[in-house]
Amino acid sequence: MGNSDAKKHVHTLVIGSGPGGYTVAAEVAKTGKSVAIVERDQIGGVCTNTGCIPSKALIAESHKYEQAFNYSKQYMESSLFILPNFKEVQKVKETVVEKQSTGVKTLLSMSGVEIIRGEARFNTDTEVSIHQANSVTTIKFDNCVIATGSRSISLKNMPFTRRILSSKEALSLEEIPERLVVVGGGYIGIELGQMYAKMGSQVTILEAGRSILPEFDSDLIKPVEKKLLEKKVDIQTNAFVQEIVEKQNQIEVYYKVDGEEKRIFADFALITIGRRPNTDGSIGLDKIGISLTDRGHVQVDSQYKTSLPHIFAIGDIVEGPALAHKATYEANIVAGVINGKNSIADYQAIPLVVFSDPEIASVGENEAILKSKGIEIVTGKSRFMINGRASALQATEGFVKLVAGKKSGTLLAASIVCVEASSLISELALAVEMGATVEDIILTIHPHPTLSEVVVEAAKMTFARIEKA
Structure with a gap:
């Protein structure tokens, strides 16, 4: 292997270009600071290339096929029961992935972030070596953000194979x-x-x-x-x-x-x-004294600082659900800290979403946890059964359920199961984050005919029970 004499210094070095990595890199670079991001595999990380984006693309194609199949069965005189050409479906997925990956590269470029391909290994707590095919580049940094993500866990003694x-x-x-x-x-x-x-x-x-x-x-x-x-x-x-x-x-x-x-x-x-955090291997966290939990997560404080205050960790390598939007949230906190703000973490309103059929989404702590804390709660539920938009979509299964404080009426948690629950949950996540009441939701004009009207009906049910309490 050749060895370059290239040495450089950056204000902030980011290791890993997934949603957390590229977000923090772009946000810090926008303030004029020198920022470099290191990626050993594909720009955009697992989420963009082999996780969130390709899976949702294939899920969307499966919905289209099911709809076409059902339409043919219901309305065509001669139904055609033909399986989809999966190679063509995969081409659609790859087009989506390529577009998203290009978008990430463009975001980094326009923000002034230098992209470095290779594998990062810590030499000291202020210096890493970037190992490439035929060279090694040394980079010194003032701040470092580790966002190396996670990988799938295999069954014991049964490694991943062709099948x-x-x-x-x-x-x-x-x-x-x-x-x-x-x-x-x-x-x-x-x-x-x-x-x-x-x-x-x-x-x-x-x-x-x-x-x-x-x-x-x-x-x-x-x-x-x-x-x-x-x-x-x-x-x-x-x-x-x-x-x-x-x-x-x-x-x-x-x-x-x-x-x-x-x-x-x-x-x-x-x-x-499950998934395992990418904190082992040759990156060398042990070499610089970064503390890990028993499960291999990096120990961080409320600003995602590690045991070394100028080195941060975000995303799947810190404790909590392995979610891209959680990583993005953490990235914004870290960018704020590096840019001089006193930002701290607050996980009160992280939505959980399953892109199943129908979709499931929730935000806030569940009823059992709230009750265990001695919080008096009231719940209200409304179904999509008679919702006009749901009827038009022929997707009337599911409901919206709200959990509010018994005395205050403040929205504490919400859950939804229906088509497009992943989109509907954002309104309720904002309400939880802001400390809004169910009456605030009722007084907010929702368009008709939309699925969101069921949110209002659930709020009305909850408010009625609060008034009776």
């Missing part, structure tokens, strides 16, 4: 699997499992817990379970995978349900049992 897939490989299959086993019923497993079921795969979901999507209340999960069952998805809970045997053209999955041994055959197994 045992992480979400990354599952998003790049050339053909629709005839049979797919999804190990893990969290949001990634449900989103991708349902997407392939809509495309025509025979899907089995094996979840070790008592329910799929365990982070959500049972009433939110039921509409999603109903849709999965309509697509003949086999959901098995309390299911523990013992072994996956890979053969030339298929796999055999051996598992136990309530102690009973079972076996299933499939073309692929998709493993979605």
